[in-house]
Amino acid sequence: MENSITSKIVFTTVIVVFLFPFILNLFAIEVPQDWILYTNGPKLEELMPVKTDLVVIDYSADGTDKKAFKREDLAPLKAQGKKVFAYLNFAVAEDWRFYWKSLNKALILGPLGDWPGEYYVKYWYSEWYDVVKQYMKKITTAGFDGVVLDWINVYQHSKLQQLSGKSENGLKMAIVENLRKLIKDFPNIEYVLINGEDILIEFPEFREKVKYVLVESLFFHKAVLAINTKEFFSRLNKLTELQKYGITILSVEYIDNGNPFDSTNAERINTYVSLARKYGFRYYIARLDMKLNAVNVPRVPTRKD
Template identity: 30%
Template sequence: MKYITLFLIFMILIYTLSIEKINVPFIYQLQNIDLQKIYTFYTPKFLVIDVFYLNDKDKVYLKKLQKDGTKILAYLSIGEAESYRDYWKDAWKKNPPKWLGKENKYWKGNYKVKYWYSEWKNIVFKTIDKILSYNIDGLYLDLIDSYKYWSENGYEIMFTANEMIRFLSEIKEKVNNLLIVPQNGEDIIDFDFNNLYIKSIDGIGIETLFFYKNRKLKSEKRLTYILKIQNSEKFVLVTDYIYPPNNENILKEFINLCEKYHFYGYPANKNQRLKDISLGLKYYKKYEGN
């Protein structure tokens, strides 16, 4: 039995050493995270994860990934409250605080927040304190474009945009040594009159830029904003939900477009749940050098 066990360990070691890892620009996964699997098969330049789903084994591989040069960004929604987080109080459904808005009809359990309220900011800051215990490299901040939602629901857009920019600057001030990467809402720079937004971020994450599933998108207007941000020495992470494609040329064009603009691209699964690693990553090996 002893020799069988040693043989199996030896075979596993041989198999592991024989795996050729794929260098990929970016991976974005929020559920069912297995950092050992990511470390075994991929070397991403950036990895966005929800650290609250990690276990002790994952923490070991988090360090291994960082040692190989991967920047770990922790996902955090600052424009919506999520009922599955530890800060959530069930009493809020019947007696919501002043800053809590309506449930997002597309994402059950997510509620719009008036992010300029100090009560919500304190929740975010306390959550960041918990995130910091994971020794990550930065924060990936979602729902920046909530400023547009509130401008359509009773507030002046100048106010909502300025308050979101101020919130980002406060987060940057709190964790000045970490990367700050907002997701979407790139057109907020129309209201960044004193460059506070640009000074507060290190990169930007963009969803659904070139393709949505099998449909090619008109991206020229968004690119105007994104390239302006990039030209301020910020990196750009792009997630398009395109795997599996009806036509492999979609994957090839997505990869080529990201390379053309010097973006870090992730061809995510079409279900948009970000709970599985997209097998579209294999195309980075297939189209390498094309």
């Protein structure tokens, strides 16, 4: 009797697993992505079938130097006409990177809030710029088309100001100086600034080399639409101003709960896509968990006409 029940359960499970993709296609449709942000353990084969011309990944398959990508690894993606950009933490140290063991720990100021393994660092020291320069050499040697610089806006953190004893303006100018040096040392690569619109507005010199701003959570705050705030309109005005100078805005919102039949989730996704298109931004619909550890393929229920 027990064996009979077990067999039925196994059989039913197999049938459900087999039929699920067909049921899914009947009742939910994919939402195409404008670009891809896949920085945590990227698998290049997952990017091959994606119909987009721009992907942002880590320089390594697991974040370490041991599994750093090589030119031949990126070649199939580039042969498809995809631009492949590498992520680089510009002003924050990460304890899983190639430099960590040899990094002078006197450069470390303290942990970066809710980001385990990441630390505020004295990025105004030449030793830190030397680390960034080593990193860039690895990225350019691997043949990446561009580099995506994170924590460009870390100077705004009151915690960093407290730990360093420096003013917001002093910390900002240190970011600007490092950015100037980097662009001078590596002029033949494209640059993307994450949440770096303030820098491009205040320092127009960078617009010649920085052609992208990657903006996070502009339209939503914790998956709730937030477009009626002073902060939203301030950021939006800066971003639309930069578009006039040929800057492409890469938008990402962490709003997808992964349920293809959730009407509330679908409403969030459709609203985001509509807003991004309205302002001419390229959009990426990321999962709510913010892990960025897969190519997200959002689905929404099939429309009933």
